[in-house]
Each structure stands twice: as structure tokens, then as C-alpha cells.
Amino acid sequence: MLDYWKDYPNLQQKLTLVQDLMAERLVIQNKEIEGAIQAFSTKGGKLIRPALFFLFAEIAHGEVSDEKFVKIAASLELLHSATLVHDDIIDDSPTRRALPTIQSQFGKDIAVYTGDFIYTIYFELLAETMTGTPFLMKNAKSMKKILQGELHQMSLTYQKDQSIWQYLKSINGKTAELISLSCWEGTYFGGADLVTQARAKRIGKAIGLAFQVYDDILNFSLDLGSDEKPILTDVVQGIYTYPLLAAKNNSPEKINPYLIHPENLSIKERTELAELVAETGGLEDALIFAEKLTEKAIREIDLLPESASKETLKSITVDLLHRAY
């Protein structure tokens, strides 16, 4: 998946170092499970969080080739990987990133400990790089917010009277927190001033929220039968996202009947519901909201110190937030 970065060879090369470091650390006795963890953590994703971290570090500092930066970048991806392994247990997902999930290969039991084990490597990298900085504590706080977000989302499951505000609060923890931390850490460890650090944090928050809302939109707009992400899996699992909640606000009488037993929706009913969410303006409202966040991110990126990395950041932000179109 690092092909995604082929137009940015300098960044791609750093992300390769991050992959190598993760593979070097994710070592356990059972080689079969080790292989699966390594494949999952190093081969599957785009490494968006490490990429943002490097770009912000470079904006602050110029070239960053110190091993410390590679370790911090890896810590961000590992925290993300650990939560994904545990998410897949909960979603019972057969695949993630076009690879079988740990739980589908080895069962829930191994997946629980595997996620925990990845947390330990994350923690080890922090201990190696952040002692004496405020970012050890900030990582602890972020990890706490992420988990509170996940627990909050779980407690909203099948709650059809939740507000868009509650949904945003849960994705703020679940997704935006770590992306924001990635950007913030980049500027801090790159040596940026406090104004730039605060800006990086806000940019990350906006990118993270927009990223998740677009992802949620995709769940409503992908063609039926696509292997990558089948339509309305979220609704069936009782996870009500922006498009659905906006549609329900606009036309409760049309949407509510589908939320009586969403876990039993047939493919036909899911198609109807997806069409209703579009017709009643739910998709459009979500898109407008995500567009505003993207614009906010771009506006703030424009205010960062000039550099080649800033231009890269701008184009990948636009690209990441428009991947559906």
C-alpha cells in the first residue's frame, strides 16, 4: 500500500523505514501469528498517521532522518493497528485492508492478546523516545480519548435517538484524536513554535473528522456487492453515522421504520434505505459538513510556514478527503 505515496519518493522511503521498524519489533514465539501481525501492521495500510507526522516534522524542521522520528512515526501506526485488531473482533470482520483479519485467522482469543501485544510495542517506542517530553502524557491522554470514543460508540449502538453531536463526539475520539496527535507530534519533535503546534493539532482534528465522515459516507454510497466495503454494514451493526442521522433529522417518518430491527435488514431494504438517505438529503448534509472541515484544514495549512512539505501536505489532504470522488 505504500504505492499510494509513489509520487513522494522521499516520504515513501521514510515510511518504508517505519514498516521495517514495526516488523523488527513485532516479534513473538509463534511464527504463524507473528507473520499475520506483521502482514497486518506493515503491509496493509497507507501509514497515513506516520506520513502526516513526517510532513509536519519537515514543515517545522526541514529534513528529518533521525531514527527517533522513525520510532515516533511507528508508535502512531502501532496504536492505530492495535485498535484495528480489537475493532475487528467487535465487528467480526473477515477482512481488513484486503487481508484476513487476525480474529478470522486465529480466533477472537488470539486477536485480543495480539492487540494487547501491539499496545506494548507502542508503549515501548514511547518509552524510548519521549521520556522528559510532555508527549508521554499526551499519548496517554490520547489513548484514553480513543478508547473512551470507542466505548462511547459502543454505548450508542442501536440508539436511534442519538444526536449528530453524540456521533461527532464519538468519532472525535475514535478517529480524529490520533490523526491530530500525529500532526501535533510532528511539529513538536520537529521543533516548531507553539502557534504552529496548535495549528497542526487543529489541522489534524479537521482532517480526522472529515476523513471519518467521508468514510461513513462511503458506507452508504459504494455499489452493492463491492467486496471492499459492503453497503450499510454500519447500520446493520447499529452504528448510526452522519448521513443516516441527518436523513433521520430531515425525514424521520421515512427513515425510522428501517431502524426498528436494523440487524435484520435484507439486501433489498438496505438498498431502499441507502436511496432514502440520499433522497432526504442525508448524504448531501454529510458531504457539506465534510467539505467544510476539509476547507478549514486547507485554510489552516495555507498559514503554515512555506516549504515543499507543505505543498505535499496540501495535495495529500485534498486527495485523502476526496478519495470517493
Added chain:
Amino acid sequence: MLDYWKDYPNLQQKLTLVQDLMAERLVIQNKEIEGAIQAFSTKGGKLIRPALFFLFAEIAHGEVSDEKFVKIAASLELLHSATLVHDDIIDDSPTRRALPTIQSQFGKDIAVYTGDFIYTIYFELLAETMTGTPFLMKNAKSMKKILQGELHQMSLTYQKDQSIWQYLKSINGKTAELISLSCWEGTYFGGADLVTQARAKRIGKAIGLAFQVYDDILNFSLDLGSDEKPILTDVVQGIYTYPLLAAKNNSPEKINPYLIHPENLSIKERTELAELVAETGGLEDALIFAEKLTEKAIREIDLLPESASKETLKSITVDLLHRAY
């Protein structure tokens, strides 16, 4: 369960502070889940790890009333709690410490995130107390060993040709590591010299191993039908511990037939197997091994600097390691 410490009011009072601190930190939005986490983490256990930490700190240092000590003590118990919450998912246990488990109350999904959330509070307490000390890294290494131990144990499940050595390696990570860390941290933060620190670490390792072997013996020796720990639950789940492995070494022809489909053993067959493990010397071998470890621990405790806490440590070590008799 702090009643366990009623003969040591000074220690009991400190452990109450540890419980209070955990309750203060384990705060989430969903009050029902919060109540269960708090009950589980603060009301259920004896707080053995915090108790050992305080005793070793006092042996090193005299009286310890600083809030930092309460936080470190709580961090040890929280790491333990997080692994227990995840263990219960894997074991599918209905109860733990005479309370319903998180997974039996709220399902596996909540239990996965609940364990993760407890890790974050553990991590937060470390960030508050250990920056600039080597114990941040030592905690990361210990957490890694604990998880590697758990994964190692999982990969040994239903492996009837495993050696006693492999079993010991897995409990060394799973149980002894954290108890050893508790003792070591006590001496370090209490200001003890390096010789005393190394001794504390070894005492903890011996106590931890003995503790687990006795626990495994209990699984073979408790009366059938006891609610607290039904007989041979380990074997049925494919977890082969010291007594069974020793019995199998002594008389493979008698034990092996029961390990063809241990998951299907009837209550009658379990009783037969428990009797065979006793008859073939498996229980006795395990007891001798645990006794040797206990003696080693006591011998090393005798070499610690004299203090009232040393006497307390000695008597609770004897008590903890003889709770079955």
C-alpha cells in the same frame, strides 16, 4: 477483599487509598459500564501487587505516604486488571472474584475496549510518576513479557507434548513478571541499593511462580461442585499445567487417553483424571516444586534489611503460598 489485610491496618489503609485512586480514574460516560469496571477493579481483588510494592518500598525506605507511591501501586493493579478483563473474554468465564465478569455482563465487545481503557489509565499513571526513571521502559518490557506469556500459553493450548519447561516459561511471563516488577519497583522508588533491588526482583519472581503453581494445583484439588473454581476447568480449555504435565511425564499411559478430547471430558472423567494426577505423583511433584520456590523466597526475604515490614512480608508470603492448606 481488603479484609484480607485486617491484621495489617497500616497496609490496609494504604490499599484503601489505591482503591480510591483507581475509582477516581476509571471514569467513562456510560455509568453502567463504569460501575462494573470500578467494582471489578477495586472491590474484587486482594491487591497483592500493590501490597508487595508498599512492603518493599517500606523495607527500603521506612514509611511511604507520598501520593506517588499510591499512583505506582495503582498502576500495578490496573495492569493486572486489564489483563484479567481480557483473560475472561478468552476463558468465557461467568464470574471472577465472585463478581460477574465484564464480558458476561456486557458482552465481549465491551470487554475488549474496557480492558484497553484500563491499560490507558495504567499508562497515564506511569506517565505521571516515572518520567526520567528507568521504570517506564521496564514497565514496557514487563507488559511485553506478560503479553508474550499469554500468547505463548495460547499457542500451547491443547498441545499435549509440551514440556514442563514450556509451561514454566509461559507462567513466568503471565504471572511472575508483574509480581516481580511490583517488588522491584517498591525497592527502587523506596530508594534501596542495587543489591536489594535485585533481591526484590528475584523474591517477586519466586513468589509469582509459586503463586501460579499453587493456583494450578488448586484447579486439580478443589472439591467438585465448588462455585469458586470448578475442577479441571484448565484441562477442559486445553491449558495443561504443572500437575498434569508432571503426571503425564510419570505415567503417560494413564494420562494420555484423557487428552485426546479434553474439551469433552465428562464430570466423571474429570474426577478420574484428577485422581490419576494425584496417584501418579503429579500433584506431589507440583507441590514440591512450589515449596522449593517458597523456600527460596523466604531465604531471600531473610537477607533483606531488618524492619517491621520485612516481618509482614514474610508472614504474608507464607500465607499467600499456603492458602490451599
